[in-house]
Amino acid sequence: MRFYTLMVGALAGLLGTGCVRRQFFQPDARLDATAPPPATADSVHRATAGRQYARHGGLYNALVGRHHRPTWAAPVAAPVLHLATAHPGGLTPGKVGGGFNSTSLSLSSADGRAYVVRTVDKDPIRATPELVRGTFLVNVLRDNISSTNPYAALVVPPLAAAAGVPHASPRLFYVRADDPAFQTDSLRHFRGQLAYLEEKAAPTTPPPAAIINSTKAFAAAFASPEQRFAPTDLLRARLLDGWLGDWDRHPGQWSWAVTRPTEAGPAALVPLPKDRDMVLYRLDDGALGWLIGHVFLRHWATFGPRYKNPSGLMSSGHYLDQRILNGLSRAQFRAAAMAMQQRLSDTLITRAVHHLPPAAFALEGPRTIASLQARRAALPTLADGFYLGLARRPRIGGTAQAEQFIIERYADSTVVTVRSLAAGAMSVPLLHRAFLPAETRLIQLEGLAGDDVFTVENHGANAASKPAIRIYGGAGNDEFRAGNGGQGIRFSQESAPVKRAYDKLPEE
Template structure:
């Protein structure tokens, strides 16, 4: 039996013994208020509740369980907090009207709107990952394992992000924590039962900057536009800022579904800027127990634990690989370094301390000082992280055209290879939509994909000592493409067709 499979079975067997052989029917706390208090109806005029907990069921285990599985953030989930009571009619001056219930595999959310159409969302702090579990396994201990793993997240971490993101120049929502009264008449429908008596976050539906004008796109829509039209380009500098902030906060869950995009048109060009959403995995902690360590280091490496130093950074960044490969492929080493250093300047100690004080007092007492110190250490390491990350991305970059006809220019010099991509339809003298120099010491291979249209690839060797490194692989894609090469073609390979569909540059993201 392979060692990794044996270790998996051993870990699951141990968890089965600890968590029980089948899914618990009453896993979650019935109400955020303590049992002794919730026996009494909450007066309608009550403004806030005291002693509420985000999920005290996560802290019901003993020391042995904590040593084996991990303490995670269990104490924060059980910490008593004071929370305002939600009243949709006056939480904002214009009020909020409930819409459809939704949510991903873990969260339950309620869409809301103001009278002028601005969108908000209410989502429970606690999660239930049963929807992510195969139907055949929903009555087994695996559900207990996944539910208990929610304790790896910090229930109040999202409250600390807005001032940090604001200073970093990254769009953000501003979540507010509330208690939903079980007796609230607006939450009596059966589809709303999971909100009753629970803590929930209310926030804007999208993280659009104030006074911004443009169209909100999903990741699938945004990349679809980029692949179709040379006039639509991603704001790569803005994406790098956002991704470095992700890394600093330890937010590993940054797949394409965790982003919206703002498309803004001006002077015949459309800039598509990232709008991050869902900060549930900030300050994640999994590997502080023997089994948690085993799971996080051997099987689910992208479930990266937040620590004072960047550990397992490739796994930390891996969920955003689709975005990084296509949205950071024009940026230079100097731009990576400048962005990291700018973040260091924008995120001083005073700001970090103030942001962490947004945690409820009881939760701050448990996690605030340690998290503050870790963020300060990680901030000092941002340039080194950016350097290593840049080198990984620069090793084998992929550059694509669009569904229209493009001109790809490959200029080979003694010390570098320069790639320039422009639209055939562009006027003479207009700025190309891609331009970057690649160094042999950093880049082993450059892959160019023409995609649609009748593309032209020209290769120019400048000087008798023009480099043959990095290698260049050209895929013409659809249309009638042409390679025009002058001089030596050493290190070049041209293919009229496309790469396999699952590896194609223009494969749309899965959300």
């Protein structure tokens, strides 16, 4: 603690003030901002994403970290954004938004597709408590944006396409300081800055029936078995997250495509990743950055040739992973990782990293390529650790409709099957999975609502009593049939505690 206090004090001294710096951000992305570009300009040849991050010296970089500071200050070329011509038929401004850091503007097109333009540089002050907004800690949080690579999102599309993961295709633009479309006070953060324009949700083929957020997707899945998540799709997306070092994958970073039901099955909820701001993240190359990333905020995982903290790297997506991937086996995790390895060739990786602007590639390209190749080789190991972390205490839930939960105890495993009672015994199970005592300590089953049936069957005199099983019936008139089994199993007609409930809606 004394070491941490000394470093924070030294950091405050290096920042030069105990108060928030009023002029923290660059006023204009162009290096030569004294003469505005002509209204007909097609490109700005000397613009930077955030040269304020590179104004520090060697001592500061040794303490805090060099991060991606040179890349933020590297001159790049970007077309001038004209909403009337950026998309066929033009783009119409809509609602101003933004998450933890970014400022974004929703746009609609003549063909009905939704787009968004968001600033490359970010300001985390909106996520800081009021008590610290006037202190040097705001300077620290703002400076930490240098841990992100401002152009990493440009690398993702070809890699995601090869991995079979839906993706947006961001385009880099410069927003003129005098652009009439950005003169309202709510859009002041766009003026004179670099920004990304992309489709609001990753497009899929065929077009979905609807695109919804995580809260609506989980509410639909908890309500009825007629809408089910696509677990293999999410597994591919999550392995891609890990490979790219994208640790910020909480439920708010996903949309969901609702497919139309077919004769073969119900509607599926297909994951659509978005906001690739934390790809190629680098924090631990300074003393304070190392302390933050390895002790205090371990999910802020630094990208490099090794997976330094794989459990922290994958932890932000735990809500999704625990509820959607619980029906997949260890072999399926490994097979998905090996398939991804085959799709991500050296040629593809090199071509994708060359999507960085030339000045950024000169600084980061070769190192990024080598790291992606090394991480690709270790993908099966990442997948295996990911699986084991989820297998330790799986949580399995039904829906608000009536389901049958069958727990079969064998000498070497416990098999759980969940079926919809309304669909009949021959229906495709909602879940069918074998759990091994060496991997799983406790299985939590939740009936949610409806008149559910829980059946326990022992197969053989030496049927396993582990893993332990905790059953919450929830609302409804449930039936519990222990038969000749029941050892290691506890049943409660009550609902699970709210904080740990399977059907607790996500926080976006």
